[in-house]
Amino acid sequence: MNMKLLLLISTVVISFSSFSQAQDTSDSSNFSQTSEVIQNKLEISIDELNRLREQVVNEKLPLSRKVSELENKLSKVRMDYQETIRTLDTRKLDLINMKSELKVRQDQANYISNLLNDYIRNFESHLHISEVQRYANLLKEARLAPENSNLTELQIYITQADLLFASLERMNQAIGGTSFEGKAVDNAGLVKNGKFVKFGPIALFKANDNSILGTIELRIGSLEPSVVTFGELLDKQAAEKLIADNKGILPFDPTGGNAHVVEETKQTLAEHIAKGGPVMYPILGMAGLALLVALIKWIHLLFMRNPSKKNFDNLLIAVTENDYDKAQSWAEAVGGPAGKMLAKGAEHLNEPTDLIEEVMFETVLSTKLNLQKLLPFISISASSAPLLGLLGTVTGIINTFKLITVFGSSDVKTLSGGISEALITTEFGLIVAIPSLLLYAFLSRKAKSIVDEMEKCAVSFVNQVSKAKLDSKKELVSA
Numbered sequence: 001m002n003m004k005l006l007l008l009i010s011t012v013v014i015s016f017s018s019f020s021q022a023q024d025t026s027d028s029s030n031f032s033q034t035s036e037v038i039q040n041k042l043e044i045s046i047d048e049l050n051r052l053r054e055q056v057v058n059e060k061l062p063l064s065r066k067v068s069e070l071e072n073k074l075s076k077v078r079m080d081y082q083e084t085i086r087t088l089d090t091r092k093l094d095l096i097n098m099k100s101e102l103k104v105r106q107d108q109a110n111y112i113s114n115l116l117n118d119y120i121r122n123f124e125s126h127l128h129i130s131e132v133q134r135y136a137n138l139l140k141e142a143r144l145a146p147e148n149s150n151l152t153e154l155q156i157y158i159t160q161a162d163l164l165f166a167s168l169e170r171m172n173q174a175i176g177g178t179s180f181e182g183k184a185v186d187n188a189g190l191v192k193n194g195k196f197v198k199f200g201p202i203a204l205f206k207a208n209d210n211s212i213l214g215t216i217e218l219r220i221g222s223l224e225p226s227v228v229t230f231g232e233l234l235d236k237q238a239a240e241k242l243i244a245d246n247k248g249i250l251p252f253d254p255t256g257g258n259a260h261v262v263e264e265t266k267q268t269l270a271e272h273i274a275k276g277g278p279v280m281y282p283i284l285g286m287a288g289l290a291l292l293v294a295l296i297k298w299i300h301l302l303f304m305r306n307p308s309k310k311n312f313d314n315l316l317i318a319v320t321e322n323d324y325d326k327a328q329s330w331a332e333a334v335g336g337p338a339g340k341m342l343a344k345g346a347e348h349l350n351e352p353t354d355l356i357e358e359v360m361f362e363t364v365l366s367t368k369l370n371l372q373k374l375l376p377f378i379s380i381s382a383s384s385a386p387l388l389g390l391l392g393t394v395t396g397i398i399n400t401f402k403l404i405t406v407f408g409s410s411d412v413k414t415l416s417g418g419i420s421e422a423l424i425t426t427e428f429g430l431i432v433a434i435p436s437l438l439l440y441a442f443l444s445r446k447a448k449s450i451v452d453e454m455e456k457c458a459v460s461f462v463n464q465v466s467k468a469k470l471d472s473k474k475e476l477v478s479a
Contacts, residue, residue, distance in 0.1 A: 109153070113146065116160040123167050129218040129225045130196045130203040131170075133182050138163045174200060179246060184225045186212045191224070197243050206243045213240055276424035279392035283385055283425065287432040290381035293374045294439040301371070301446045305336035307457055315342060316464045324349045337367040337450060338457045345461055353466050360458045367454060371447035375440060382436035389429020396422025 142163040177199035192207040203216040214229040230236040242248040318327035331342040341363040
């Protein structure tokens with residue numbers, strides 16, 4: 001419609017342009033002719049305009065309808081577009097949620113897989129040595145399943161779950177005990193087929209040929225269950241009946257299988273001493289000599305008489321009375337080292353007091369030397385025995401490091417020899433030193449008490465002699 005109006009306007013403009021041109025080109029034309037021409041053109045233009053308007057009116061209604069239809073279609077398309085956008089957004093959100101859930105599920109699957117792998121390792125480490133061969137195939141399949149590319153994740157889980165169910169069944173069987181066939185190694189190192197009976201941590205084995213019967217334990221350096229036979233006949237009979245009938249009395253080891261190990265550690269005194277090495281010989285020699293010396297000195301001191309107080313008092317009375325012969329006899333009657341000392345002093349009653357004191361002191365010194373004789377050896381033994389023990393400790397540690405250099409530190413049993421030598425020598429060094437020190441203290445105290453008693457008697461005797469001589473002088477002066 002707009003185009004047609006523009007066409008009409010263009011026609012009018014062209015008409016006016018033609019009119020102007022006609023006026024310019026022909027001055028001789030008159031106004032009427034020009035007006036007629038213009039009128040004709042105007043009528044033609046009006047007719048054309050009317051036709052165009054009629055055409056516009058005729059075409060407007062279909063176009064309006066078409067425009068309405070197109071607008072309806074556009075509205076519908078827009079609604080479809082919005083619905084599609086909403087659907088896409090919903091699906092995008094669902095996809096994001098599904099990805100998040102998938103990641104969570106994958107993390108859970110990985111966590112479960114790690115738990116199963118850890119459980120497999122822990123289950124294998126907690127198996128009794130007798131059960132290793134029983135669950136060997138299940139353990140192998142469950143351990144290798146994650147590395148098998150031919151298996152799906154579901155098949156891997158099923159394979160590992162089989163071991164899980166087997167472990168639960170094992171737990172149920174452990175309550176009431178179970179029995180199964182297997183192989184074990186006897187004392188000679190031969191592999192025997194037989195029957196296992198397991199209850200808790202205890203496992204018994206009996207060979208099919210009845211050649212061996214006992215408990216099962218793991219020995220160092222071996223991956224096979226080893227049979228340890230029973231030491232008691234009643235235990236053997238009870239175990240045999242239990243394996244045959246699957247019921248009966250179970251020989252129970254409260255140490256959890258360590259009773260045999262503890263039994264093997266028991267040793268005689270000679271074996272214990274032999275493990276101490278060559279340093280044990282001087283330690284034991286010193287211990288024997290110290291004990292012999294202590295015994296001799298104890299017997300020597302035991303038979304020494306204590307001074308008789310009654311005879312000593314009579315001696316002092318005789319000295320007071322200046323009866324030298326009687327004093328000599330009473331001095332000898334006192335007995336013991338003190339009696340010998342007093343007898344020496346009584347022999348010199350006519351001499352000055354200083355001389356009597358020196359004679360008696362000489363006897364005390366002689367007796368003291370006699371009493372102290374050999375006692376220093378006991379003291380030396382008490383001091384030297386720990387040093388010898390320390391020497392044995394050093395040699396034992398040196399031997400241990402030599403073994404570590406050769407065999408390494410993985411096998412502790414190999415190193416036990418040097419460690420035993422180090423500890424045993426120290427032990428016996430202290431065993432010798434402590435009693436020796438006590439014996440030396442006892443015997444020294446005993447000897448000192450004898451010497452102290454002699455000195456006491458000597459002081460009393462000399463004082464009485466000095467008093468008697470002083471009284472005699474006073475009597476002479478007064479006479």
